[in-house]
Structures are given as C-alpha cells and as structure tokens.
Amino acid sequence: MTAVEAEAGRLKEEADEPGWEVDPDDEWGVAVITTVGRQLKLRREAVGMRAAEFGRAVGYGEDMIYKIEGGKRIPRQEFLDKADEVLGAGGLIAAAWEDVKKVRYPKKVRALGKLEGKAVEIGLYECNSIHGLLQTPEHARALFEACQPPYSPDDVERMVTARMDRQSVFDRNPAPAIHFVMEEAPLRREIGGTMVWHRQLERLLELGRLWNVTLQVMPTKSDAHPGLDGRIELLKFADGTAVGRGDGAFNGRPVSEPRQLRILELQFNTIRAQALTPRESLAFLKRLLGET
Incomplete structure (x- = not known):
C-alpha cells in the first residue's frame, strides 16, 4: 500500500x-x-x-x-x-x-464551554453523579448509553466528544481555580463495570492533585446540607462579574445579580465546609481504589 x-x-x-x-x-x-x-x-x-x-x-x-x-x-x-x-x-x-x-459541538455545550473557558474561578457541586469535567470517556459513554429514551450511537459519540473537549479547561494558561465537591454515593457506583470504575477513580486522583484544583468528597453519613436539592455551579470572571445556577434555587435558571449570587455562594461554601478536606478526600479515593 x-x-x-x-x-x-x-x-x-x-x-x-x-x-x-x-x-x-x-x-x-x-x-x-x-x-x-x-x-x-x-x-x-x-x-x-x-x-x-x-x-x-x-x-x-x-x-x-x-x-x-x-x-x-x-x-x-x-x-x-x-x-x-x-x-x-x-x-x-x-x-x-x-x-x-x-x-462542532451542540449549542448548549458550546455555551457552557465558552463560560468555563473565560472563568477565573469555578465552583461545582454535583449531587447524583461525577461532574462531567471529571469524567473519563468510558464513564461518560456509559452514562449516555443508559439514558431513556436511548440516544443513537452517533449522538452518544458526539456528546462524549463534546464532554471531553470541555475538559480543556484544565489546560488553560493562566489556569482557573476550580473547586469540586462530590457525594460519596456516586463514587461507589460501578458505572460501566469494574475496569471503567477503576479508571474513573484514578482520573479523580490525577485531577485532585493538580495545583489549581481542589476536590472534596461529601460523606454519605454527613448531616443535611444545602446541596441535597441538586447541583450548584458558580463561575467568576476577571472583570468581577459572575454567573451561577442551582437546581434548588431560582428554579434552576442561571443568575447573575449580586444578591442571588451571594445565596448560591453561601450554599456552596456551606457544602465545602461540611465535606472532607481536599487531603482527606484524596485519602478517601485512594482507599476506595484499593477496594477495587
């Protein structure tokens, strides 16, 4: 040839x-x-x-x-x-x-990726799953394939590619400060099988060690906290503006007014205070990985 x-x-x-x-x-x-x-x-x-x-x-x-x-x-x-x-x-x-x-990617993903690409600080709490910015391709694919009604194979691959492209936020220079809080329960769910789960835990450890990333785990045995209604997102920009969204506040719609943002920030900071520290969270992930 x-x-x-x-x-x-x-x-x-x-x-x-x-x-x-x-x-x-x-x-x-x-x-x-x-x-x-x-x-x-x-x-x-x-x-x-x-x-x-x-x-x-x-x-x-x-x-x-x-x-x-x-x-x-x-x-x-x-x-x-x-x-x-x-x-x-x-x-x-x-x-x-x-x-x-x-x-190249769906308009909803483009809009979110554009905001993440400009933010100097990002705060993300996820209640029921591992956040998309932290997912491996295999983990993301398993999630999309589990949706009902089912997506076509082409749609699944397009969404996986789009989700992975958003992760370029970790390669930005200057790098943004990114804070993740995730629940313990989704970390124990073997989505995609043992090998996919194992690789996902390794990926979390890799990202959790980045100098600009803090990753915290909320133990299942913790008391009630403001995130039980769903996810919270906060993005702050270099010009002092910000945008946020919370499933349990303001009907889940994006907000940018200072008063509304203060409420979301109070909720997110309360969640961070109740979660394991970043050091404790990495130790927890190592223990969980050792159980696989």
Whole structure:
C-alpha cells in the first residue's frame, strides 16, 4: 500500500466516525455547515471535478462528499486541508475550519464551554453523579448509553466528544481555580463495570492533585446540607462579574445579580465546609481504589 493510499484509508475511516452529524435544532450550526458545504461544491465544480473523482482524491466516498456539500455532515479539519490542496483553493477552504470548529459541538455545550473557558474561578457541586469535567470517556459513554429514551450511537459519540473537549479547561494558561465537591454515593457506583470504575477513580486522583484544583468528597453519613436539592455551579470572571445556577434555587435558571449570587455562594461554601478536606478526600479515593 502506498503512502497516498494509506492516507486515503485513514481519512475514509475518520469520515465514517459517528458524532459529526449536524444538529438540526442548531440554527447557527446548520447555517455555517451549509455555507461551507456550498462553497466546497462550487469550488469543486469550478475545477471540473465530479463528486466521485473528488472523493477518490481526498479518500472519501461519493456519498460522504454529497453529505458534506449538502450541509448534512460536519467536515473535519484534515478533510478541509486535503480538499484545499486537491482543489487548489489557496487556503480558502482550509480557512473554513475557523468557522466550523465553533459549531462542532451542540449549542448548549458550546455555551457552557465558552463560560468555563473565560472563568477565573469555578465552583461545582454535583449531587447524583461525577461532574462531567471529571469524567473519563468510558464513564461518560456509559452514562449516555443508559439514558431513556436511548440516544443513537452517533449522538452518544458526539456528546462524549463534546464532554471531553470541555475538559480543556484544565489546560488553560493562566489556569482557573476550580473547586469540586462530590457525594460519596456516586463514587461507589460501578458505572460501566469494574475496569471503567477503576479508571474513573484514578482520573479523580490525577485531577485532585493538580495545583489549581481542589476536590472534596461529601460523606454519605454527613448531616443535611444545602446541596441535597441538586447541583450548584458558580463561575467568576476577571472583570468581577459572575454567573451561577442551582437546581434548588431560582428554579434552576442561571443568575447573575449580586444578591442571588451571594445565596448560591453561601450554599456552596456551606457544602465545602461540611465535606472532607481536599487531603482527606484524596485519602478517601485512594482507599476506595484499593477496594477495587
């Protein structure tokens, strides 16, 4: 097999991966992907290439080319780069990735990821599960696959990819201060099986040791606390503004008024005070890992 054939085979496999479908409910995403697809088709026709011929040149099937040009499939960056080269677009097609990557994930995830990407301090309490920023891909996949009515395999993979992309918050520079509080019960639930559970506990220990992360566990035997109604989220920004949300306060809707934020912050700080300290929490996770 030649290097060209090997590259074409790799691109074909990537094209068939789930999770690159366009969300029909995402109007902005649909508009962007449709525009990119139309520009690609016009460029292909301008150089006199049929879809099948173009597909062979970039390593994609003819049907996939029609899906991308018709705005039904989100093109990967590698595809746009290859298409730019084959069509001699001088970087115009490759440059479309700057727009495509902004709509790569569902709009709800994009909105949350955008806020997390700007926050200088993040406080997160999760009542019934391990927070998405802390999950391994296998753990997240098991959760999505357990939903009823069930998601399609493509939707599951798209949501897992989106959730993992949000974890780039740990790689930010300057790094935000991130405070997690989680309940003991979800940590003991073997979601995905023993091996997936084992890896999830290891991941928590890895993240809990980061210098900008504090991770605390709320023991099951603890007394009542303000988080029993559900999750609490607090995000603070460099300009002094903040946004928060609590399942048990203000009907779960996002709030940004100082008075409302003070209530959420009081609740979150009370929860942190009742939980194990970060040192005690890491020791607890080590003990739990030793039981697996």
